[in-house]
Amino acid sequence: MPHAVVFDTDGVLLDSAVVHAAAWKTAFDAFLAEVREARGTPGPPDADGTRGTEGAPGARGTGEPGTSTAPPPAFPPASPPAPPDLAPFDEDADYRRHVDGKSRFDGAEAFLTARGIRLPPGHPDDPPGHDTVWAVAARKEAAFQDALAAAPLAAFPDAAEALTHLHALRIPCAAVSASRHARELLRATGLTPLLATVVDGVDTARLGLPGKPDPALFLHAAGLLGTGPGDAAVVEDALAGVRAGHRGGFRLVVGVDRTPDGRGAAVLRAEGADRVVPDLMTLVRSVWGEIR
Known part of the structure; x- marks a missing residue:
């Protein structure tokens, strides 16, 4: 555990x-x-499914669609680079x-x-x-x-409950983010007192930490909690984050799939999640149990 x-x-x-x-x-x-x-x-289709004629391939020289009066090249031309999507x-x-x-x-x-x-x-x-x-x-x-x-912004309803539960069990928790806004948003939603540490985009820039899927952000947070990856869990919803937790050798890598139909679970597992949960309390109860 x-x-x-x-x-x-x-x-x-x-x-x-x-x-x-x-x-x-x-x-x-x-x-x-x-x-x-x-x-x-041309841009994306209009409501009727048409795209207009601007930029569309059309007649050249003869007036017939797709025809051209230009002579064939002496040698086959090099393939042009694929146009951007x-x-x-x-x-x-x-x-x-x-x-x-x-x-x-x-x-x-x-x-x-x-x-x-x-x-x-x-x-x-x-x-x-x-x-x-x-x-x-x-x-x-x-x-x-x-x-x-x-x-x-608001916190998910289960976030404070899960952090409170882990706090009562004396399980230290960190919040990490590539965003420079994370610290202020966690404070605004009232979650900061339930966290032992926060590492956000300001910290990663100051410390020169590479971004996900490199595990440096998670490893730094685990170090601030006084532990290593072998005794810590990573909880992520992003594919890059799950990949980072897996590469970092964390004891448990958890994917959170909040989609109503669970359509993201398979790809989270494919990226290295040891388990996938629909919410945080499902994870907390299944791994750490109830408060005694």
């Missing part, structure tokens, strides 16, 4: 993953629309696959790379825009800040 627990924050303790996903969609879709406009590429960001599949659990820069870079788009890294101080990876990440940050201003 593990004697310490390292919890991911977004999507495990705080009901914030959907807000992060929406902010990423705002940033990426604006960027992708700008790329489509610059390339003369400019479809809108999917708040479920793309979020889980590319950005969930990662820092803003790592998430932006991972998604853009997956879509075949290369941008210069830029600088952390770049304003929101589309010219650098940091600029795209800054656009996400602005959208997230707007969402927080419109409606405060």
